[in-house]
Amino acid sequence: MRSRICASVICGLFVFTNVIAAGKGPEKEQLKLGFIKLTDMAPLAIAYEKGYFEDEGLYVTLEPQANWKVILDRVITGELDGAHMLAGQPLGAAVGIGTKADVVTGFSMDLNGNAITVSNEVWELMKPGITKDAQGLPVHPIPATALKPALEKFKVSGKSFKMAMVFPVSTHNYELRYWLAAGGINPGFYTPSDVTGQTRADILISVTPPPQMPATMEAGTINGYCVGEPWNQQAIFKGVGVPVITDYEIWKNNPEKVFGVTRAFADKNPRTHVALVKALTRAAIWLDEKNGANRKEAAQILSRPEYVGADYRVIANSMTGTFEYGRGDKRALPDFNVFFRYHANYPYYSDAIWYLTQMRRWGQIPEGKPDAWFVETAKKVYRPEVFVEAAKELIAEKKAIAADFDFTSDGFRAPTKEFIDGVEYDGRKPNAYIEKLALGLKGQQKIEGGNVAGK
Amino acid sequence: MSPVSNAVPADAAPVAAAASPARQGSAPPPKPRFPRVNATIDGAISLLSLIGLGFLKPVVAICRGDDPRAHMRQLWLDLAAPVLAIAAFLLVWSQVSQGIQTSLGQIPGPTAVWEQTKALWADHLVQREKAVAFYERQEKRNAEKQAEDPAADMTVRKYTGKPTYIDQIFTSLKTVFAGFLLATLIAVPLGILCGVSKTFNAMFNPLIQLFKPVSPLAWLPIVTMIVSAVYVTADPMFDKSFINSAMTVTLCSLWPTVINTAVGVGSIDRDLLNVARVLRLSKTTQLTKLVFPSSLPYIFTGMRLSLGVGWMVLIAAEMLAQNPGLGKFVWDEFQNGSSESLSRILVAVFTIGIIGFLLDRVMLAMQSAFTYGPAR
Numbered sequence: 001m002r003s004r005i006c007a008s009v010i011c012g013l014f015v016f017t018n019v020i021a022a023g024k025g026p027e028k029e030q031l032k033l034g035f036i037k038l039t040d041m042a043p044l045a046i047a048y049e050k051g052y053f054e055d056e057g058l059y060v061t062l063e064p065q066a067n068w069k070v071i072l073d074r075v076i077t078g079e080l081d082g083a084h085m086l087a088g089q090p091l092g093a094a095v096g097i098g099t100k101a102d103v104v105t106g107f108s109m110d111l112n113g114n115a116i117t118v119s120n121e122v123w124e125l126m127k128p129g130i131t132k133d134a135q136g137l138p139v140h141p142i143p144a145t146a147l148k149p150a151l152e153k154f155k156v157s158g159k160s161f162k163m164a165m166v167f168p169v170s171t172h173n174y175e176l177r178y179w180l181a182a183g184g185i186n187p188g189f190y191t192p193s194d195v196t197g198q199t200r201a202d203i204l205i206s207v208t209p210p211p212q213m214p215a216t217m218e219a220g221t222i223n224g225y226c227v228g229e230p231w232n233q234q235a236i237f238k239g240v241g242v243p244v245i246t247d248y249e250i251w252k253n254n255p256e257k258v259f260g261v262t263r264a265f266a267d268k269n270p271r272t273h274v275a276l277v278k279a280l281t282r283a284a285i286w287l288d289e290k291n292g293a294n295r296k297e298a299a300q301i302l303s304r305p306e307y308v309g310a311d312y313r314v315i316a317n318s319m320t321g322t323f324e325y326g327r328g329d330k331r332a333l334p335d336f337n338v339f340f341r342y343h344a345n346y347p348y349y350s351d352a353i354w355y356l357t358q359m360r361r362w363g364q365i366p367e368g369k370p371d372a373w374f375v376e377t378a379k380k381v382y383r384p385e386v387f388v389e390a391a392k393e394l395i396a397e398k399k400a401i402a403a404d405f406d407f408t409s410d411g412f413r414a415p416t417k418e419f420i421d422g423v424e425y426d427g428r429k430p431n432a433y434i435e436k437l438a439l440g441l442k443g444q445q446k447i448e449g450g451n452v453a454g455k
Numbered sequence: 456m457s458p459v460s461n462a463v464p465a466d467a468a469p470v471a472a473a474a475s476p477a478r479q480g481s482a483p484p485p486k487p488r489f490p491r492v493n494a495t496i497d498g499a500i501s502l503l504s505l506i507g508l509g510f511l512k513p514v515v516a517i518c519r520g521d522d523p524r525a526h527m528r529q530l531w532l533d534l535a536a537p538v539l540a541i542a543a544f545l546l547v548w549s550q551v552s553q554g555i556q557t558s559l560g561q562i563p564g565p566t567a568v569w570e571q572t573k574a575l576w577a578d579h580l581v582q583r584e585k586a587v588a589f590y591e592r593q594e595k596r597n598a599e600k601q602a603e604d605p606a607a608d609m610t611v612r613k614y615t616g617k618p619t620y621i622d623q624i625f626t627s628l629k630t631v632f633a634g635f636l637l638a639t640l641i642a643v644p645l646g647i648l649c650g651v652s653k654t655f656n657a658m659f660n661p662l663i664q665l666f667k668p669v670s671p672l673a674w675l676p677i678v679t680m681i682v683s684a685v686y687v688t689a690d691p692m693f694d695k696s697f698i699n700s701a702m703t704v705t706l707c708s709l710w711p712t713v714i715n716t717a718v719g720v721g722s723i724d725r726d727l728l729n730v731a732r733v734l735r736l737s738k739t740t741q742l743t744k745l746v747f748p749s750s751l752p753y754i755f756t757g758m759r760l761s762l763g764v765g766w767m768v769l770i771a772a773e774m775l776a777q778n779p780g781l782g783k784f785v786w787d788e789f790q791n792g793s794s795e796s797l798s799r800i801l802v803a804v805f806t807i808g809i810i811g812f813l814l815d816r817v818m819l820a821m822q823s824a825f826t827y828g829p830a831r
Binding site for chain 2: 048054064211212
């Protein structure tokens, strides 16, 4: 108790001195940021290696974390000042799915970058049903309907078909579900009593930390997974599976990871927050500039053991504008990893709202919500004003050019139909969007006794 | 005692023999020509044998020319046999490893592991250079800051680069000693209480038996939650992760010391206690002059076991809780899944083994330094 009182007095003093010193420099200079070993942590590694953090007067230590749960918990407890997070994590925390906490983001780290991989066994079962082009290579994108023969086979032999994603509120979970649902396969609903999300599921989806995906699939515990790079390319190199589709084909230029801090941190250290976003924006520019000329160097940096640590050739496979589907089936996919282009870093409310619609669709948000609630929740978490301020400072310092930024936006991207099923998404009308989707909960529907009830 | 007993690894021997020494090993040379020199050499050798260099003893003896046959046999047991075994192990390892293919490539052989050992050391040196450059940059930046605003905050920030392998080793050592120290401070008084008073023993024994077999993996989540709830300060002196691992080490390494201390205190010579009663020594004097010294060998045996347990537990705790140290190194390398990862993990395996062995030796040395009487 006493230490708490002491702590709050000290805190009070800090706030006080901060108010006095509210000049130009960051309030907190020594920071520890967490990340998961995935190639989309690149902006953090580049900002560190290129000295962008130091240019902003920040002394940043980067620390790899075991899994997304650990990252969120450590950011909330303050062991980490900020972290590489799944876009759904701050939103899930705001809604109270799993852990309830106030985490905000002023920087979206990248677009795309995930893929779905199935085991060799499943691939063999899928192969006969996949359309092939003149060279005998599969035509992409492969729809989830191609999985049906495999599902049948598993059902007949009495086995359940299991797939993994990285976290209940992860982009991967929603992408995997979107793909399956678009192919008429029910990925299962979450209910207040079923937090595993397997109610009425045709495929059992569960959580596995990204770096363990290939090993878990090799062990036969799962038959496929949706994860970020390099863990899909790793499956090819290890010969344990075949990537069937990337998230670029499920939703073209989907927002993926964000840089998250607690609201308390953002409120107490506004200058530090802007400085962090500035450094990360510069790193994002570096990663995408000159038509990807820096990507090889980036892959080299990421392959060091303190960052992603996988072999260079594995990381380079997807980082340098290509993606290898089957072994030897390497195709050009220049937008597989987008770090800056297409306004990747702007934290659009509409991006946040898409994730909220999916949380509602699969029952993580158990009851229907009005459109206004979606906007309100997005505004609680996404802080475009931080990003805009950082961008303006970078332009003033001649480290960026104004034409690259979307300063006129009101926080909503234009409606888009670039999904695998072609359903149009307009961030201003979330409920209307949910109505249009094939599977999932709509309106005031609920799961009662394992069935969809209400309307 | 025959000289052969020197070859028995000390940790396999019971309490009394554990402390048994090299001192009374072989018969002294018949006519020492340089008694003082010889005494110094003997002293040095008994010290060496404590740290695992006991094989030097027969070498010295042969050089001195006493009983070469017996000492040659001793040398075979102390030096040649272990070296031969290690060579055989390396050979089998390198042969077997070639045959096992994992998804990360072949199981690395001794050469690959040695390569990675060198690579880790080289990486350590590179990081040190980077640290120097970092401080130079910082100094420059601070100087600029001061020129602009003399009142600016000039705190020198610590190097932000990754901890090297060597750093991880020291973090682990620091953590294990912190946890072990705390465990000893709790365990010895508790053990003495249990040994002295039958009532106390009856009270604590069930609890000790209950908690002794609990694995660190079970303690860790609870420790983590409690530490993050209780240890709330704006400017913490220790990292939470450090406290988490140290506390887990404490909880798991407490028990051997408690039990051994209790047994040591309980098995004190009745005659001594009777004498104390006749002399009407006060309880305090009895405790400090009699009970404590006579149970020291037991206490140290307990502490040795505790440190061993603590070291094992620490690696698991670091792995699970992502606390810095060797355990985290192993976990990170496992997550990396690069073609070098397995070799690096094996480097860590050997490091952990060697450090564990050295820790044990240090405790053994302390044990013999602090123990009185013939059991020394």
